[in-house]
Amino acid sequence: MRDALRALKDYSSELEIIISNRLFGLSEEEAEKLHTNPFMRKNPPSNPHLIIFNTSNKGLCGGINNYNIKKLKEEVRNLEAKGRSILIYTIGKKGYDYCKTAFPQYLHNAAPVMIEFRDGMNIDFITKEISDLVAEKGIANSEVIFTEFVNTAVQTTNSFILTPLHGIKKDSKHGFSKYELNDDKFEILTRLIPEFVSTKILMSIFENATSEQAARMIAMENASNNT
Numbered sequence: 001m002r003d004a005l006r007a008l009k010d011y012s013s014e015l016e017i018i019i020s021n022r023l024f025g026l027s028e029e030e031a032e033k034l035h036t037n038p039f040m041r042k043n044p045p046s047n048p049h050l051i052i053f054n055t056s057n058k059g060l061c062g063g064i065n066n067y068n069i070k071k072l073k074e075e076v077r078n079l080e081a082k083g084r085s086i087l088i089y090t091i092g093k094k095g096y097d098y099c100k101t102a103f104p105q106y107l108h109n110a111a112p113v114m115i116e117f118r119d120g121m122n123i124d125f126i127t128k129e130i131s132d133l134v135a136e137k138g139i140a141n142s143e144v145i146f147t148e149f150v151n152t153a154v155q156t157t158n159s160f161i162l163t164p165l166h167g168i169k170k171d172s173k174h175g176f177s178k179y180e181l182n183d184d185k186f187e188i189l190t191r192l193i194p195e196f197v198s199t200k201i202l203m204s205i206f207e208n209a210t211s212e213q214a215a216r217m218i219a220m221e222n223a224s225n226n227t
Contacts (some may be wrong), residue, residue, distance in 0.1 A: 001117065001213060005149065005206040012203055015196045022185045022192075023219075030186045033104040037190065038135040039163050039197050048085040050108075050142035051075060052130060052162065052201065054208040055095035057114050064147045064208075065094045067157040071145050075159070076103060083101035087137070089130060091115065091205060108133070117209055126205070127198035134163055147211035153218065155211035162200060165193065 026034065035041050053072055055065045067111075072088075081088050086106040090096040096112035115123055134142055141161060148158040 001206065001212045002149075005203070006212050008199060008203045009225070012196070012199045015192060015199060018145075019189060019192055019196060022189050026185060026189075031158075034186065034189060037193060038138075039131075039193050040165055042164055043138045043140045045140050047138045047140040048087045049079055050087045050089060050130075050133065050139045052142065052144045052204070053088055053090045053092075053095045053099070054144070054146040054204055055090070055098075056094035056208070056212045057093040057112075057116075059094070060216055060219055061212045062155075062219050063213055064155055064157070064215050065092075068095070068145055068147060069098055071157045071159060072099075073102075075104070075143070077143070081171055084140075087133070087139075089113075089128065089133065092208070107145060115205065115209070123202070123205065124198075126202045131194060132203055139163060144201065144204045146208045148207050149210040149214065152214045155215055160200075160204075162197060165197070169198065 025033075051072065053068070055068055059065070076086060076088075084092050086103075087108045088099050088103060088106045089108045090099055093114050095113040096107075096109055099107045099109075113126060115126075130142075133139065142163045143159055143161050145157070146157045147155050149155055
């Protein structure tokens with residue numbers, strides 16, 4: 001699991017460098033056209049704010065689900081205070097069960113999205129569902145809540161804005177990619193931006209799952225030591 005997470009982080013960093021380098025040097029016309037992309041455009045704040053909410057399927061993994069739930073509750077309160085429309089897409093049974101009771105009016109899922117990590121698994125359906133949701137609902141903003149894996153002993157609740165993409169700077173000094181791409185800059189961007197969004201979603205899922213494994217291991221060790 002940790003190897004997969006490390007690989008995803010490396011891949012995401014490389015994509016960010018490539019996208020940044022391609023953003024630098026676009027013509028004004030190309031830049032304007034690019035910002036009609038559903039992952040780049042700024043939709044009206046009256047449109048829904050999407051929260052992608054990660055939890056585990058089961059308990060016995062310390063307090064990571066409770067901390068994520070606390071973060072979700074804070075964000076929902078903030079959005080409600082601003083009069084924003086809210087959609088919640090849950091990943092993990094614990095989050096689905098909580099939202100079904102606490103926030104049924106905002107819950108997008110008709111059923112829990114549960115991931116069982118195993119050889120040959122395919123979780124591309126999640127990134128597709130979220131990407132389609134952003135495009136079809138004209139999402140104003142989307143954010144991801146998850147548990148970040150720091151190390152075996154430390155996991156912390158975190159969040160980031162997913163769309164519209166604004167964290168990638170149009171900067172010629174962002175770094176140099178080890179790959180040389182000779183295709184048209186605009187065409188490369190239209191292909192890589194959805195890939196980058198999907199990768200960020202997958203990273204949050206793997207961060208959460210890796211944190212869950214570490215927290216469960218520590219919880220079991222503590223239980224054994226207390227017997």
